[in-house]
Amino acid sequence: MPVAKTENLNIAALDHMPSPEEIKARVPLTERAADTVLAGRRALADILDRKDNRIFVVVGPCSIHDPVAGVDYARRLKALADEVSETMLLVMRVYFEKPRTSTGWKGYINDPYMDDSFRIDEGMEKARRFLMDINETGLPAATEALDPIAPQYYGDLISWTAIGARTSESQTHREMSSGLSTPVGFKNATDGDLDVAINAIVSASHPHSFLGINGKGQSAILRTRGNRYGHVVLRGGAGRPNYDTVSISLAEQALAKAKLPQNIVVDCSHANSWKKPELQPLVMKDVIHQIREGNRSVVGLMIESFIEAGNQSIPSDLSQLKYGCSVTDACVGWDTTADMIRKAHNVLREALQGRSRAE
Numbered sequence: 588m589p590v591a592k593t594e595n596l597n598i599a600a601l602d603h604m605p606s607p608e609e610i611k612a613r614v615p616l617t618e619r620a621a622d623t624v625l626a627g628r629r630a631l632a633d634i635l636d637r638k639d640n641r642i643f644v645v646v647g648p649c650s651i652h653d654p655v656a657g658v659d660y661a662r663r664l665k666a667l668a669d670e671v672s673e674t675m676l677l678v679m680r681v682y683f684e685k686p687r688t689s690t691g692w693k694g695y696i697n698d699p700y701m702d703d704s705f706r707i708d709e710g711m712e713k714a715r716r717f718l719m720d721i722n723e724t725g726l727p728a729a730t731e732a733l734d735p736i737a738p739q740y741y742g743d744l745i746s747w748t749a750i751g752a753r754t755s756e757s758q759t760h761r762e763m764s765s766g767l768s769t770p771v772g773f774k775n776a777t778d779g780d781l782d783v784a785i786n787a788i789v790s791a792s793h794p795h796s797f798l799g800i801n802g803k804g805q806s807a808i809l810r811t812r813g814n815r816y817g818h819v820v821l822r823g824g825a826g827r828p829n830y831d832t833v834s835i836s837l838a839e840q841a842l843a844k845a846k847l848p849q850n851i852v853v854d855c856s857h858a859n860s861w862k863k864p865e866l867q868p869l870v871m872k873d874v875i876h877q878i879r880e881g882n883r884s885v886v887g888l889m890i891e892s893f894i895e896a897g898n899q900s901i902p903s904d905l906s907q908l909k910y911g912c913s914v915t916d917a918c919v920g921w922d923t924t925a926d927m928i929r930k931a932h933n934v935l936r937e938a939l940q941g942r943s944r945a946e
């Protein structure tokens with residue numbers, strides 16, 4: 588009697604996926620891109636270590652779906668980044684992996700053609716190519732790390748990583764973060780709970796051993812050193828924002844209790860603006876005002892922004908897609924983005940000058 592099959596009963600297929608080394612051989616890291624990545628990470632570490640008194644702003648589309656519009660956006664952002672570099676480090680949001688509340692398009696790597704063909708093999712190469720283009724402009728890139736093996740494919744092109752509200756409590760994501768080469772922002776949970784993010788920073792600061800893959804795509808035991816650049820990202824939750832002075836003071840107290848550095852990033856989008864993009868400028872203005880009034884714990888901000896304001900659902904005929912407009916969360920448009928950042932720059936410039944006179 589043959590033994591009954593007990594495994595893979597719900598697996599429809601196991602298709603070939605090129606290894607990280609194969610994908611990297613098709614899109615090798617260039618010297619210019621490597622310089623951008625390393626300079627971006629160094630500047631972020633200096634901000635987190637208070638060796639650099641600027642703030643960083645992670646700004647860009649909710650998700651990448653059209654590389655042409657993405658590069659168009661990056662060129663505009665790079666010019667703005669140069670303009671405001673005295674007070675802010677701009678890092679482009681380059682999000683390829685979307686965690687969904689239930690179902691929906693899961694991003695450019697999972698389904699690059701947005702037609703349920705799920706060509707992850709092609710999506711990974713396209714994502715890498717896109718990141719190379721962004722880094723070649725001189726603009727560092729930020730992403731959400733969702734798939735625990737994906738960093739082997741494109742982690743060399745990332746300067747800042749987020750662990751999202753749905754995964755900050757996940758051991759897998761904490762282990763992965765402990766080995767990432769970038770600073771990692773852990774978001775509070777979707778219900779507003781901040782403890783998951785604090786526990787995540789503590790966990791990721793320690794070395795871990797866990798299963799993953801190596802460059803050849805073989806199973807490997809990854810042994811990490813621990814990441815000392817974990818910090819919290821306040822994104823609001825359960826219908827309540829958490830960027831106000833009381834929430835920030837509570838976050839500072841929680842960090843102090845856990846003996847962690849006072850490093851806080853505020854996400855102007857998501858539950859901090861009830862996912863209404865037109866409210867993002869108000870959040871940013873409020874937080875910049877707190878910095879001007881003496882706050883020292885806020886080191887960064889996040890904005891969901893694209894060329895056009897709002898969002899669109901993915902049409903079955905993709906030629907109907909509106910150029911430069913998000914297919915996931917609604918964003919502020921380019922003009923509003925530039926206005927938000929320039930206004931913040933002007934306020935911060937005065938605040939930083941006042942600070943250095945007082946010191």
Ligand SMILES: O=C[C@H](O)[C@H](O)COP(=O)(O)O
Nearest residue numbers: 649685686687688689691916
């Ligand atoms: O930022 C992105 C979304 O908020 C997140 O991926 C969840 O999206 P969903 O609730 O539309 O699935």
Ligand SMILES: C=C(OP(=O)(O)O)C(=O)O
Nearest residue numbers: 686751752753774822857
């Ligand atoms: C999914 C995101 O955010 P959050 O984890 O806060 O929902 C995001 O920033 O794209």
